[in-house]
Amino acid sequence: MVISLAFLGFTLYWYFAGRVREQTAENMEQLISQTSVNIETYLRNMRLISDTIYLRKLKESDLSEGGLDEWMHVLYEENKDSIIGISCYDGDGRIIAGVPFVEEKEGIEARTQDWFLGAVKNGGEFYLSIPHIQNLYVPISYAYPWVVSLSREVEILEGGTLRKGVLLIDMDYTAIEKLLKRVNRNQQRQYVYLCDSSGQIIFHPKQNRINAGIYKENSIVEGGFQNGTKRDRYFGEERLVTVRTVKNTDWKIVCVTLERNIWTGLYESTYYFILLVVVSILAALVLNFLVSMWITIPLEKLTDSVKVADDGNLDPDIYVGGNTEVRYLGQTLKDAAGKMRALWEDFKREEAERQKSTFEALQSQINPHFLYNTLDSIVWMIEGEQYRDAVGMVRNLASLFRISLSRGKTIISIEDEIRHARNYMDIQKMRYHDAFTVEFEVDPAILQASTVKLILQPVLENAIEYGVSQMDGEGEIFVRGEIKDGEICLCVSDNGLGMEEEVAERLLTDRPKKTARGSGVGLLNVHRRLQLYFGEEYGLSIESAPDEGTQVGFHLPFKPLEQKEAKEYEGKGR
Amino acid sequence: MITNKRVWIGFVAALLLVLAWASYRFFHVRDIGDIQSIPVILSKTSNDPYMLYRRGLEQAAKDYRMKLSFVYADNKLSALKRALKKETAGIILEPDLDKKLPQMMEEHAMTTRFMLLDSDVEPEGIFPLTAADNRRISVSLMDLIQSDFGEQNLSLDGKRVGLVYFNGKELAVQQRRDKFVNQMDKMGMLLAIEIRSQSRMEDKLRSMFSFGGLDLLVALDNPSTEACAHLLNATQPEEIVPLYGEGYSEAVVYFLDKGVVNGLVLPNEFQIGYQAVEQLRQLTNADTRRLQTLFNADSHQPEKETIDIFKVKKENMFDSEFEKIVFPMP
Numbered sequence: 019m020v021i022s023l024a025f026l027g028f029t030l031y032w033y034f035a036g037r038v039r040e041q042t043a044e045n046m047e048q049l050i051s052q053t054s055v056n057i058e059t060y061l062r063n064m065r066l067i068s069d070t071i072y073l074r075k076l077k078e079s080d081l082s083e084g085g086l087d088e089w090m091h092v093l094y095e096e097n098k099d100s101i102i103g104i105s106c107y108d109g110d111g112r113i114i115a116g117v118p119f120v121e122e123k124e125g126i127e128a129r130t131q132d133w134f135l136g137a138v139k140n141g142g143e144f145y146l147s148i149p150h151i152q153n154l155y156v157p158i159s160y161a162y163p164w165v166v167s168l169s170r171e172v173e174i175l176e177g178g179t180l181r182k183g184v185l186l187i188d189m190d191y192t193a194i195e196k197l198l199k200r201v202n203r204n205q206q207r208q209y210v211y212l213c214d215s216s217g218q219i220i221f222h223p224k225q226n227r228i229n230a231g232i233y234k235e236n237s238i239v240e241g242g243f244q245n246g247t248k249r250d251r252y253f254g255e256e257r258l259v260t261v262r263t264v265k266n267t268d269w270k271i272v273c274v275t276l277e278r279n280i281w282t283g284l285y286e287s288t289y290y291f292i293l294l295v296v297v298s299i300l301a302a303l304v305l306n307f308l309v310s311m312w313i314t315i316p317l318e319k320l321t322d323s324v325k326v327a328d329d330g331n332l333d334p335d336i337y338v339g340g341n342t343e344v345r346y347l348g349q350t351l352k353d354a355a356g357k358m359r360a361l362w363e364d365f366k367r368e369e370a371e372r373q374k375s376t377f378e379a380l381q382s383q384i385n386p387h388f389l390y391n392t393l394d395s396i397v398w399m400i401e402g403e404q405y406r407d408a409v410g411m412v413r414n415l416a417s418l419f420r421i422s423l424s425r426g427k428t429i430i431s432i433e434d435e436i437r438h439a440r441n442y443m444d445i446q447k448m449r450y451h452d453a454f455t456v457e458f459e460v461d462p463a464i465l466q467a468s469t470v471k472l473i474l475q476p477v478l479e480n481a482i483e484y485g486v487s488q489m490d491g492e493g494e495i496f497v498r499g500e501i502k503d504g505e506i507c508l509c510v511s512d513n514g515l516g517m518e519e520e521v522a523e524r525l526l527t528d529r530p531k532k533t534a535r536g537s538g539v540g541l542l543n544v545h546r547r548l549q550l551y552f553g554e555e556y557g558l559s560i561e562s563a564p565d566e567g568t569q570v571g572f573h574l575p576f577k578p579l580e581q582k583e584a585k586e587y588e589g590k591g592r
Numbered sequence: 593m594i595t596n597k598r599v600w601i602g603f604v605a606a607l608l609l610v611l612a613w614a615s616y617r618f619f620h621v622r623d624i625g626d627i628q629s630i631p632v633i634l635s636k637t638s639n640d641p642y643m644l645y646r647r648g649l650e651q652a653a654k655d656y657r658m659k660l661s662f663v664y665a666d667n668k669l670s671a672l673k674r675a676l677k678k679e680t681a682g683i684i685l686e687p688d689l690d691k692k693l694p695q696m697m698e699e700h701a702m703t704t705r706f707m708l709l710d711s712d713v714e715p716e717g718i719f720p721l722t723a724a725d726n727r728r729i730s731v732s733l734m735d736l737i738q739s740d741f742g743e744q745n746l747s748l749d750g751k752r753v754g755l756v757y758f759n760g761k762e763l764a765v766q767q768r769r770d771k772f773v774n775q776m777d778k779m780g781m782l783l784a785i786e787i788r789s790q791s792r793m794e795d796k797l798r799s800m801f802s803f804g805g806l807d808l809l810v811a812l813d814n815p816s817t818e819a820c821a822h823l824l825n826a827t828q829p830e831e832i833v834p835l836y837g838e839g840y841s842e843a844v845v846y847f848l849d850k851g852v853v854n855g856l857v858l859p860n861e862f863q864i865g866y867q868a869v870e871q872l873r874q875l876t877n878a879d880t881r882r883l884q885t886l887f888n889a890d891s892h893q894p895e896k897e898t899i900d901i902f903k904v905k906k907e908n909m910f911d912s913e914f915e916k917i918v919f920p921m922p
Binding site: 149150151153157160161162164191192195225226227229230231232289290292293296297299300303 | 604607608610611614615617618647648651842843845846849860862863866867900910912915916917919920921922
């Protein structure tokens with residue numbers, strides 16, 4: 019931005035500088051054009067005077083008839099503001115007539131003077147001299163006027179014969195000076211001077227300084243320039259020079275503008291442009307700084323608040339503010355932190371549940387009452403000399419413990435789980451003296467599928483305890499296993515006392531109804547363990563009605579037990 | 593990071609500096625300084641508005657935006673005192689022989705710059721001076737005389753000279769006088785009469801003319817040249833007494849053209865006036881680099897600005913070389 023502003027500033031500056039230069043050249047052309055018109059008009063008038071004398075008097079009437087002096091006098095009087103004198107000389111340089119009447123200086127030979135020689139040389143065409151002191155007449159009051167001589171060779175009719183002569187009009191130099199002084203009011207910036215094609219200066223605003231040797235002008239070079247504007251160099255100074263030739267003369271009007279003066283005019287603009295560029299750059303920097311602050315301050319606040327979270331704070335006060343993007347980012351991070359916190363809470367809760375579940379599973383494995391009652395039953399059998407039954411019970415108990423331990427595995431095959439359930443129910447049946455019947459109907463296709471161990475035992479225990487043990491008639495417990503819609507469905511149903519639907523619904527919630535004989539969390543524990551290992555969509559379902567028995571369904575994914583998968587499940591449950 | 597910050601601080605500081613500079617220049621670009629008012633103390637005899645060196649002074653004042661206040665005084669000391677009271681930065685002074693002048697100038701040299709015009713106040717040349725070399729003017733006059741007499745195969749030995757000057761109080765004229773007398777001695781010329789004031793000049797000269805006691809007249813300043821020319825023009829003595837002088841006035845030039853004055857030594861007066869102002873401006877601007885050009889590096893004394901001197905005779909006065917000097921353009 020800084021570079022582009024600087025570039026823009028300098029480009030504009032150079033553009034305006036160029037325009038100023040062009041404008042200067044145009045002004046010079048205009049100035050010189052007006053000056054040229056004024057000088058041409060002045061010179062035309064002088065030529066008209068000369069033509070009037072020559073064509074209407076000298077050519078048309080014999081000099082011997084007289085009247086030339088009167089003619090000259092009238093014309094002189096009409097133009098004496100711009101004319102010093104009018105004279106007519108014969109070819110030998112002798113004066114024929116002249117106004118105003120003055121005494122001729124002794125020893126002056128007109129024919130040796132430049133204006134005379136120039137007129138003769140031009141052969142009838144006008145000759146214009148450079149400014150000089152009129153040195154023909156005795157001065158009045160010590161006055162030596164500066165004149166520019168306009169002379170021409172004329173034919174003079176005298177006594178019936180034609181002879182050559184020279185008609186001279188001495189133009190007042192001050193009249194020319196006045197014309198040029200008008201355009202030289204401000205010489206500091208530019209000036210106009212007049213010279214001939216050989217560089218002889220006719221008028222210069224610094225004439226006195228030039229004459230005194232204080233100032234020099236490049237008129238010899240510039241007098242040779244064609245019309246137009248050129249760049250020139252003089253005494254190390256770059257100049258813009260406009261030249262215009264005065265019509266019908268070899269006079270050149272030269273307008274000079276020093277380059278440094280053009281730039282002097284531009285200095286103000288230059289400093290203005292520099293100011294503009296610098297102020298723009300500073301404004302851009304300030305704006306840039308403010309915008310940066312507007313963006314970075316909220317970002318820094320956000321970063322600081324996130325750093326708190328990095329330090330382990332799970333409830334950081336994430337900054338939400340600043341511009342839209344930063345606010346959105348803060349809000350997103352805040353939401354993410356909230357989700358992380360919730361996940362962490364879930365994780366902690368699930369971990370606690372898993373530990374509790376594991377503990378309860380272990381607890382169910384080594385239920386001391388069960389073990390005490392079973393061993394008490396075995397004692398009774400031995401004392402009652404029912405050795406065969408005792409042996410069977412001990413064998414079942416051994417098998418029960420073997421499967422229960424499962425070498426520390428959590429995932430076992432359904433076949434083992436069913437075997438474990440059978441052993442358990444065999445023992446229970448012996449204990450309850452076959453007060454109920456148990457029937458297993460399991461699809462062999464699911465036997466090698468995997469399941470979390472010890473899920474059936476608590477349910478069977480409940481079926482016995484709260485279902486069939488208190489019945490008057492023969493209780494029936496039915497265990498079924500099958501594949502349904504690609505899932506494994508295990509079902510434990512009894513024809514026991516059943517329960518209210520409301521009570522059944524609450525068994526799988528966080529608020530199971532406690533009974534006098536249990537914590538009420540056995541079924542919920544199984545349910546959670548299944549969900550923990552297989553996902554939320556799996557678990558238990560309970561259907562029950564008073565006096566109509568209870569049916570507990572187990573929903574498991576159909577996953578053949580392989581070592582790898584078993585390990586995978588083990589990992590989940592850990 | 594720190595380097596980056598430093599670069600930025602430097603950049604902003606540079607921008608602020610440019611801003612300050614550009615602001616200053618922007619608001620002072622048209623400020624070309626106050627117009628200085630400079631007193632110019634001249635001799636009463638110089639009170640002629642057409643004097644070329646006054647025109648030079650005025651032209652330079654115009655070019656350098658200075659305002660000159662001209663004071664024509666016989667008593668330069670009191671005029672100088674009055675000028676110093678105004679606490680002006682500089683003073684242009686055409687000194688006279690009053691010895692208190694240099695003393696007063698030295699006292700105020702620390703606060704006021706002095707530019708001497710036409711002649712120094714003391715031989716040591718403590719103050720800058722713009723002047724024609726007065727001794728060279730005398731030598732040039734003698735050159736003109738020698739040339740004219742030489743053309744006529746006349747010897748200058750034993751020629752009786754009438755020496756006229758009116759501004760005898762001015763050191764410049766004294767210098768001219770001494771040098772010319774010295775030149776006369778060398779040539780074996782005789783000082784027949786020495787006239788120091790206009791009063792009774794005519795009587796004395798007429799008396800000399802009456803018995804042919806003078807071979808030539810030499811006037812050392814413009815007023816005396818003009819007065820002698822008028823007298824010769826009016827008297828037309830039987831024996832033609834050639835007149836040579838220093839001068840530049842219209843009357844003197846007229847008499848040169850008329851042949852009353854045989855030869856004229858003409859210093860470039862415009863140049864004197866112009867350069868006096870130009871140099872005083874450098875002094876008052878106190879630009880030490882420029883000041884060095886005004887003082888000699890070895891002697892540490894002010895450089896003397898010497899001015900062109902033209903030797904003009906009737907025969908060459910209208911030559912383009914001299915015309916613009918003899919007849920200043922309007």
